[in-house]
Each structure stands twice: as C-alpha cells, then as structure tokens.
Amino acid sequence: MYDTDVLIVGSGPAGSSAGLMLSTYGIENLVITKHRWLADTPRAHYKNQRTMEVFRDLDVADEILAKASPKEVMGNVVFCTSLVGEELGRLPYGANRAQRQSDYALASPAEHCDLPQTLLEPILLSNAAARGSHVRFDTEFLRLDQDEHGVTAQVLDRLKRERYEIRAKYLIGADGGNSLVAEQIGLPMEGHMGLAGSISIILHADLSHLVAHRPGYLWWIMQPGANVGGIGMGLLRMVRPWNEWQIVWGYDMSAGEPDVSEIDAVGIARQLIGDDSVDITIRSVSTWTVNQQYATKYSRGRVYCMGDAVHRHPPSNGLGSNTSIQDAYNLAWKMAMVLKGQASDRLLNTYDQERAPIGKQIVERANKSIEQFGGIFSALGLDANLDAEQMRVNMSVLKEASAAGAEKRKMLREAIELKSYEFATQGVELNQRYASDAVCPDGTAQPAWQRDPELYYQASSRPGARLPHAWLDRQGTQVSSLDVVGKGRFTLLTGLNGQIWLQAAQRLSEELDIEIAAHVIGPGHALQDLYGDWADVTEMPEDGCLLVRPDAFVAWRKEDSSAAVDSLRAALRQILGNA
C-alpha cells in the first residue's frame, strides 16, 4: 500500500520544480520540507534562458516574469573600489552586451531574468499544489528503507514531535547541499567541501542615487581583504532594485568561523557602499563555504537525487538553481512515463547518464570563475594582501600617462574581459549534449565546435542536443519551435514532404499507448516557417523528421521517410526501454 507515488524531500528550486512537473504530468506526489515555509533568504536569483524555456513549458513563465527584474535591470557587472569609489570597469551582462545580443536572441525565445528564491519558490510550489501536489511543511526526513517495490521514509512531524512513515513508489532527494538522502543511499562524491569561507549579509538600503544611472546586479568591490576567502572579490548583489541587497564578503577559514554581529555587518556594508549617509537595515547574517563537490551517480534503487544534493559549488555563474530545476525537468517525464506503465524502469537509468556529467561540468565551471578574478588583482598589483594606502598607491599607476600606465590599463581590460566566462557563458547554459539509452544515435559524428563552447551556443538537431529555436507562425501567432514541444509528451516534427510521419506517429501513439504530438511545418499547415529559419536549424530534408523528447531534447532523427513506421517504432522502443 502506497501513501503517494513520489515522495519529494525538499521544497527548494529542485523539489518545488519536481512537484510542479510531476503534478503537471498527472503523477501523484507529496513534497515534504523541514521548515515552516520556503526560502527565507534570497540566495539564487539568476534564471538563464534554458530555465525560462522550462518555465514556458510549465506555463509559469509569465508569473515569474511579472515579479522578476528583467535583463535590462541586470544591466552591467561593475568592478569598483566602492559604490562611491573608483570604477575599474564594466561588463554588460550576457545579452546586454551589444556584441552578444544576437547570440542570445537567436538561441532562445526566452530571456534571462533575476528573481530571488524567496519569490521563486512560492510560485513553483503554489502552482504545484494547485495542480495536485500534496505539501507538508515542518516535516523532516529522517531515514529511508527501500525494497524492490518502493521506499519507506521515516519522517518527523516537527510540530507534534511525532515520527511516522510514508510509503512511496519512488523518492526524490532534493534536500540541498547537506543531503541526508544522498548520504543514506551512499552516492559516490568527488571533490571537496569547505574550500573558502563567505559571510552573507542581507540588507535593506536605498542605493538608487549610487546605482540607478548605471544599472547592474553585481557590484564587485576591490578593497583590502577582498581576495581573502569568498568568491573572488567583495560583492554587493542587487536583490530588488535598488533597495534590497546581499553582500558576500570572504573570511579566512584558518581563523575559524567568524561571529559577525549586526554592528560588524553594518561596518562591512558601509565599507563597500562608501556613503555614510545611507540608512542601512540588516535583515540577516549567515556564513557559508565554497564547495567543489559532485556525485558521479545520482540514484540508487528507487531513490533519485537532484540539485545541490548532487552538485555543490559556489554561486559563480548562477548555475545552482538553474541546474537543479533542469535536473528535475530531465527526471520528471521519465518517472511519469514509468509510473504510467508507458516505459520500462530502464528509462530511469538515463537520468544518471545524462545529468551526472552536467553536474561535474558546472561544479568545475563555477569554481574556475573564482580563480579567474586573479587577473584583476594582478593587473592592479594587488596580489599580496595590501593595506588601503598601499592599494591606493599601486592603483594610482592606472591614471598615469606613461607606458607603465598604458600596460596596466591593458592588463585590466583583458582581466575584466576574462570574466565573460562568468557573466556570458551562454554555451555552458545551452550546449548540453546527452548520450544515453534515451537518445538514438544517427551515425553522425558530434560536429566540431565553431566557437568557444563555454561562451557560445551552437545549434544542433543531432540526437542528444536541445531542439534548436526558430520562430514559427501558428495561425497568426508567433511561437518558438520550443513552444510546440514539451507538455510531457513526445513530439514529431517534419516538413511538407514528410506527411507520412503523421500517420506513423498516430499509429505508434496507439500501439505504444503514449502521446505523440506530430506537426508538419510548412505552407498550408498550422505551423509555418515564414522566416525560413526552421529550414536552416533542422538540418533535415523536408521528408525527414525529428523526434523530440518531452524535455525538448532531440531523441532521434531520420533523413528521409522510408520505413517510417518501423524506424519510428524501433527508436521509441529503445528510448522507452522496451527494445
């Protein structure tokens, strides 16, 4: 007897998303979380294009955009000595840089935006609950036992102080960086925790007069001590424009965890802002450490982990919540199809195969971004720990009309440009390529990267890549190719000469009892390629087809329509684990 189909431990970005997705796909689920409410500090803000595409599919993007700061407000990444001090340089964030605008516009129908976890989680979880998720706050996961039919979790009702059991067919461990679930199922981890210490201060201060004329969301502040611990430099981070802020300031771990009083926190804030007339209210102070750890396997038996439970890294590149949400998007449709009896449980093995390499990649990327601040310190002659006066003297060379001054200015420009690897990594965000049994290779080799794959997205319709974006016309409305896939079902896309694929899709939909949406894109059909962009990005002749998974990744493609039913059947059976 089961209490629910899927028990989700944790209501952060991963757990709330998993609940929302499973409910959207019609799967019964229960989200438990140990606190009385959701995130109480802003933490992850940045939502990248891929995450916003996922939110479009889940019909929550408009709600999120209505509350988020748009990309224009995210504006610049600023490097300075304080908000009133010298400005060393600026890097427009992502698509805000003129040279990169078309890269971002061509890659996705969605724009990145900024929304703190305090506002995101209620949107995700309330939509999950509205669509069917059960939610229990003040409910702490304690331990689990599993057998071949299900998982029994022992939990604590923290209000009644009573323990009880919940029996589920599957359990998702979305319980964050100190995951008890991952520990109990013994997931193998690589890397290290606690590499550097950070103090996080959340504050209210109206800084409009210092920032509104040069909008930005990250203000990196070079001051004595800025290279001790932390995430590369002192940071003032916009939470809400322009009166809610977060400070990240490092501490020396060898001296132990600091006891930061409210007075100390105000002192750090005043030092970074530099304008003593500003009223500051401290909301909270906490410490956390920089981690570099990832699991090489995400599941054991009927227990699947996601989010920070399996990848632990600093906030650099803003990959934490994005990757957590995308983990959930990868697993949810697979779990739904297995629970509905449409796929074999072998499909679930592909979650590890596909997501573990991504976790490793983002942990390494985020930590490398911290190191890449080093060039800015070197360019300014600030490698050693200097006091304020020495720092002023060293930096004064920047203003010299001399060969030495010109050399320093060049070094600084190059060092700031290197930070594009933290603030414009569209490639890291969109270039995932999955290789697993849920992807059918078509015999072609992975195309060589035309440009740096961390910075630049490269469209591909090769199986294992995310479906390329192209704007289409749907009876007078502009939609993206990504908008016609998803919704928890497979989609087959073909051209005017491939209409036989529609019959093949219909037949296999009935035979395998799965939903396959099938579309011809071309003149006279509901979807038209009026700009001609789709014809380019599909890389397929008109009688070929693309089979797209519910998570918008290309599962299979075929260049012509010969043996349509048999070839589609073979592909689907392999993907569903029924081959």
Ligand code: FDA
């Ligand atoms: P998360 O930690 O958010 O959620 C875990 C959930 O599990 C919580 O609901 C918790 O209550 C619950 N839980 C834990 N143990 C439990 C138990 N035993 N029983 C029941 N429930 C339990 N990322 C980013 O992308 N951009 C950014 O700007 C930042 N900034 C940032 C700043 C700071 C100060 C921190 C500490 C972190 C960030 N991050 C970030 C990282 C980001 O916050 C993180 O990657 C995501 O919150 C991960 O989401 P998860 O849902 O995996 O875990």
